[in-house]
Amino acid sequence: MSAVLKVTGMSHWFGGLKAVSNFHFEVPEGAIYGLIGPNGSGKTTTFNLITGIYKPTEGKIEFAGGDITGAKPYRIVRKGVARTFQNLRIFGSMSVLDNVRVARQYRPASTLLASTLRLPSFKAEERLRKAEAMRLLDVLHLADRAKEQAKNLPYGELRRLEIARALATDPKLLLLDEPAAGMNPKEVQDLMALIGRVRDEFKVTVFLIEHHMKFVMGLCERIKVLDFGETIAEGIPEVVAKDPRVLEAYLGKKGGH
Amino acid sequence: MKIPRTPWLLVVAAGFWAVVQLLRLVGFNDYYLFIANLSLVYVILAVSLNLINGIIGQFSLGHMGFAAVGAYVSGSITTLIYKLSPNVAAHYPGFVLALVAGGVAAALVGVAIGFPTLRLKGDYLAIVTLGFGEIIRTIFNNIDAVGGPRGLLGIPKFSTFTVILAFALITVAVIRNIAESAHGRNMIAIRENELAADLVGIDTTGYKVKVFALGAFFAGVGGGLYAHLLQIAHPTQFGFIYSVQVLIMVYAGGVGSLTGSVLAAFALTILTQVLKSFLSWLKAATDLPIGGDWYMVVYALLLILIMLYRTEGLMGTREAKLMIIPEEDEK
Ligand SMILES: Nc1ncnc2c1ncn2[C@@H]1O[C@H](COP(=O)(O)OP(=O)(O)OP(=O)(O)O)[C@@H](O)[C@H]1O
Numbered sequence: 001m002s003a004v005l006k007v008t009g010m011s012h013w014f015g016g017l018k019a020v021s022n023f024h025f026e027v028p029e030g031a032i033y034g035l036i037g038p039n040g041s042g043k044t045t046t047f048n049l050i051t052g053i054y055k056p057t058e059g060k061i062e063f064a065g066g067d068i069t070g071a072k073p074y075r076i077v078r079k080g081v082a083r084t085f086q087n088l089r090i091f092g093s094m095s096v097l098d099n100v101r102v103a104r105q106y107r108p109a110s111t112l113l114a115s116t117l118r119l120p121s122f123k124a125e126e127r128l129r130k131a132e133a134m135r136l137l138d139v140l141h142l143a144d145r146a147k148e149q150a151k152n153l154p155y156g157e158l159r160r161l162e163i164a165r166a167l168a169t170d171p172k173l174l175l176l177d178e179p180a181a182g183m184n185p186k187e188v189q190d191l192m193a194l195i196g197r198v199r200d201e202f203k204v205t206v207f208l209i210e211h212h213m214k215f216v217m218g219l220c221e222r223i224k225v226l227d228f229g230e231t232i233a234e235g236i237p238e239v240v241a242k243d244p245r246v247l248e249a250y251l252g253k254k255g256g257h
Numbered sequence: 258m259k260i261p262r263t264p265w266l267l268v269v270a271a272g273f274w275a276v277v278q279l280l281r282l283v284g285f286n287d288y289y290l291f292i293a294n295l296s297l298v299y300v301i302l303a304v305s306l307n308l309i310n311g312i313i314g315q316f317s318l319g320h321m322g323f324a325a326v327g328a329y330v331s332g333s334i335t336t337l338i339y340k341l342s343p344n345v346a347a348h349y350p351g352f353v354l355a356l357v358a359g360g361v362a363a364a365l366v367g368v369a370i371g372f373p374t375l376r377l378k379g380d381y382l383a384i385v386t387l388g389f390g391e392i393i394r395t396i397f398n399n400i401d402a403v404g405g406p407r408g409l410l411g412i413p414k415f416s417t418f419t420v421i422l423a424f425a426l427i428t429v430a431v432i433r434n435i436a437e438s439a440h441g442r443n444m445i446a447i448r449e450n451e452l453a454a455d456l457v458g459i460d461t462t463g464y465k466v467k468v469f470a471l472g473a474f475f476a477g478v479g480g481g482l483y484a485h486l487l488q489i490a491h492p493t494q495f496g497f498i499y500s501v502q503v504l505i506m507v508y509a510g511g512v513g514s515l516t517g518s519v520l521a522a523f524a525l526t527i528l529t530q531v532l533k534s535f536l537s538w539l540k541a542a543t544d545l546p547i548g549g550d551w552y553m554v555v556y557a558l559l560l561i562l563i564m565l566y567r568t569e570g571l572m573g574t575r576e577a578k579l580m581i582i583p584e585e586d587e588k
């Protein structure tokens with residue numbers, strides 16, 4: 001299988017802090033790929049670099065064969081990389097439906113003029129977009145919430161709303177930053193099934209960050225483990241789980257409390 | 258058969274026009290008409306500022322600077338037309354073109370300011386527009402061709418009630434239609450969370466610059482109408498204090514609510530006039546050392562009260578029914 005995402009020699013400094021150190025990895029197309037590591041080990045920074053929020057100090061990021069290093073975030077999204085956020089970033093005052101619909105709008109066929117004058121092209125486009133957004137809400141079990149103001153949703157539903165919104169951009173690669181955070185065990189179970197289903201149904205590659213060991217081990221086909229910005233292991237879950245450095249740096253600490 | 262939607266905005270504007278015409282017959286004097294006209298000019302200024310500060314969530318402090326550009330540009334054009342051609346038939350089309358030219362000039366200035374500033378995240382726009390408002394005033398103060406500190410005099414009185422109302426209607430309708438469209442949704446997303454908006458593929462910088470320019474355009478048109486109402490464009494008419502006045506209208510009405518801006522523009526314009534007459538009466542009656550600008554104290558108090566007790570203003574982000582365009586399947 002070919003790699004949809006290829007990172008070579010990527011490093012990033014925040015002032016004197018090396019948050020990401022010489023990363024080399026490939027995310028195979030169609031995979032569910034996991035990124036784990038203790039707090040502050042550089043996971044979210046990795047996502048921020050891939051999505052163009054920061055430009056890496058060194059190295060190269062290739063997506064679907066093209067160089068996206070240092071490109072503007074909205075251009076990277078338009079190429080097919082979507083993400084969710086560890087600290088939710090929803091459009092609070094907008095309806096749940098509009099949160100998703102707005103993510104389908106980056107290729108407007110109708111111009112500002114057409115929408116000001118409400119020409120037929122604008123109306124047809126709006127109809128289509130709404131239907132597509134409703135379908136996504138349906139897949140993520142949020143259809144009955146469509147009209148509610150997004151900020152009124154409980155935490156677990158907001159996490160799913162962020163996934164729906166990311167999918168609405170029509171991604172090839174979906175980055176999920178701690179999608180199970182703040183969920184109860186039942187919700188975590190459901191989410192695992194959902195992510196598998198999303199991957200198959202939308203033909204996306206999933207790249208996720210998670211603290212839940214069971215979640216990562218149960219769902220991911222490949223895992224990369226970080227500690228203090230360094231990669232300490234990479235491979236299939238069965239092997240990574242037995243790696244002594246991983247046990248010491250990450251699992252060891254976890255087991256300690 | 259498809260029944261076309263009632264154009265409620267047009268109906269309300271026509272109703273307002275008819276009421277004022279009727280009142281004219283029964284003692285609605287020139288002063289009252291002037292207040293109605295001034296209110297409508299402020300509707301244009303407040304609604305266009307709300308597009309920038311409310312809908313797309315940026316913070317501009319120099320809206321009157323754009324109004325000044327529109328006032329001086331359109332005023333220069335019409336005074337020239339007036340001098341050159343005694344043919345009255347040419348005046349009105351010339352006036353409309355001059356207003357549009359004033360708006361375009363203001364929009365270009367808006368792009369020049371907005372492009373370098375709006376690429377940055379943070380409150381840079383507030384600082385830059387604050388400076389801009391003062392700089393533009395100083396510039397006009399020092400150009401002799403437009404009267405320097407005396408102001409641009411002899412502007413023909415082309416801003417009639419009907420003309421101002423028509424432009425106010427167009428402004429509100431255009432901004433409403435944009436706010437209620439997919440583009441408006443992009444703008445609100447930018448206001449709600451700019452980074453997330455970037456990451457659903459919205460060109461946030463592009464939108465911010467375009468919207469800022471559009472707001473500046475309407476401010477320029479409003480400024481042009483203002484100059485042709487007062488028959489003068491004077492540097493002091495466009496000072497910081499007046500930008501703040503428009504800003505307070507936006508906040509009093511509710512940031513993000515166009516309906517609120519319309520209502521607040523009327524309410525605060527009328528309040529200002531009432532206060533001004535009250536203060537001059539008080540001054541005459543009591544010999545107190547009261548200046549003509551003391552009504553601004555009330556604005557300051559109002560702003561403080563809004564910030565303390567009702568940050569969402571009169572309307573919050575709610576809109577009157579006629580300002581909402583229902584979705585296709587919900588009519
Ligand atoms: N914008 C920033 N400026 C300065 N330092 C930063 C910035 N963003 C992250 N860091 C630092 O970089 C390091 C890696 O942070 P990052 O957010 O990537 O960690 P993480 O692995 O996602 O942790 P967590 O599990 O807590 O989410 C941390 O030391 C963090 O404090």
Ligand SMILES: [Mg+2]
Pocket residue numbers: 043044045086
């Ligand atoms: Mg993180």
